Amino acid sequence: MNYHLVSIFPHYFESPLSNGLMKKAVENGLVNLDYVDVRLFAGGVHKSVDDRPFGGGPGMLLKLDSMVKALDSVESKGRILMMSPRGKPLDQAMARELSQEEDITLICGRYEGIDERLLDLYPVEMVSVGDFVLNGGEAGAVCLVEAVSRLLPGFMGHEDSGDEESFSAGLLEYPHYTRPDTYDGLKVPDVLRSGDHGRIADWRRECSLSMTLNDRPDILPGATLTVEDIDFLREQSRTRLGRNLYIALCHYPVVNKFGEKVAVSVTNLDLHDMARVTRSYGLGGFYATTPIDDQKALANRLLDHWKDGAGSLANPDRAEAFSKVKVFDDIDAAVLDIEAQTGQCPRLAATSARLDRRKKAEPAMTYQELRSWLANSPVLLIFGTGHGLAEEVLSKTEGIVRPVRYLDDYNHLSVRSAVAIIVDRLIADEY
Template sequence: MKIDIVTLFPEMFHGPFGHSIIKRAADKNIIDIFFTNPRDFTYDKHHQVDDAPFGGGAGMVLKPEPFFRSVANIKNAIPPKFTSRVLLMCPGGQTFSQEKARQLSQYDSLIFICGHYEGFDNRITEKLADEIISIGDYVLTGGELACMVIVDAVSRMLPGVLGSKESASTDSFYNGLLEHPQYTRPREYKKMPVPDILFSGDHSKIALWRKSKALEETFSKRPDLLADYPLTKDEIALLEKMKK
């Protein structure tokens, strides 16, 4: 996957993207990450990317020209057969989710536009972006942090990024439920034992226990998720036992 990030502060990404899973994915050439600074696509001597809003008001608004030029330059370098998506980071966008990460992982190219100041000229929002995405109902100083979160979540969906093929598919939210509890050595710690079922060797019973615990975790912590989850008859029966 080719990932292009349009940002006024590319140096913000060097730390988070220089370690752990993102770095390993880049080293394996599973993802290629490039940065474009809109200031490089301004034609005035001050490299101005923002201006006062028409009609008055506080703050400065990001101008359309540098961002349209930046994205056009990026698109010119994308292979013709690549599927691509332009994503605008904005608190007013669609809330990001695991399902959205899975959808975005199907593209060959993602272009992220990160904003600052009082926001974007509306022509950027309406005509340049294919999609507007938010990571939550709050406002950050800029779109860079939101972009980092989304790149990390999407990268995990790509084949070969995680150590195990099953790792991503067992994550919380991937199948609509929170993840079941996990245990490792020691078998008992401070009088807290690991459930015996995990040592039974009966994989069908272990799978049933994990499904039951995933339902329990979701029911107790995020019951709102169950509204959209297609419960089977057995799962409905398990939930009824939990409620009692």
């Protein structure tokens, strides 16, 4: 594997890439490191490689001419990668793909970046090592070189080492222990000293599963899981983000298509589907709000049928879902109920199928922002019937979540569909 590292600070790489297994790989000819110093291709007396950006702004940009000359000096460029926060995240799958290449050229930016026209001149693929900012691309390039190189045949001392490491099978790696078997009262797990390789393999698999569930649940959806794995994971205790989320379906006050304040009828389908979403995602509860007596009576008859009546015997699962449903006059009553349950006043957010185009309107809330609320307090997320929530409801909230399809003109999902989609995006788990 030939790496061509294009940088204004090529000496940056010398220490991290000249130790341990990487040093051996270079000595054995498995890896070749070609350092391309951009400054050697700079013109002028001062060999300047940067300049001010057009249009003003802070910082400096790496100039195009010296970067082009530096790249053109590389005869076999192979795939050209540039470390950038704009890039595709570097993960084990990408590292495995790149390990099949013979040549990789890595461009390392500095300052505010590189003249954008470089992307018009070369087939550059941008790669990111994370959503954070570094002084330059060199540190990220070292990460990529190590991640890719250790997958090359002959790089690792034991060929199976790479197969059992974190992310190789979509899971975190199991914990390791070595001598002494007891240290300061801490003992190595007995199973690892049993000599029973079957039990050891099972223990390691279960450790990988539980560690991934607890420490990196975000990678679990990409893991290949057997039925036995899933059964094991189901038995594990876990904190679910949905426990702090409550949803409300407001039937009054809402607006019609003319913007007039109206009341909308309670429907059987809305109650059924939203109750099942509430139970499936482990939410704190679901409130249907209407001040109209006959509508409340209708809703309560439905609840009685499914919670305590014949429906509960015919369909216990539905009864379990309806146990999360309450009917109140208004949102204020729902807030008081949540406060009585949790000891905290919930934060309120609203949903809408339309962007708020009022002058100086606050930007729509993101799911990430709303998710951060859930980590610390109960949240009541309010959905509207008709053509949306009336202003007097919206004014009670701290923000409005972006429409489901906010980049499209057509946003006409049923409220039941919107609830399922928004809750799924917000909770963002399948675990």
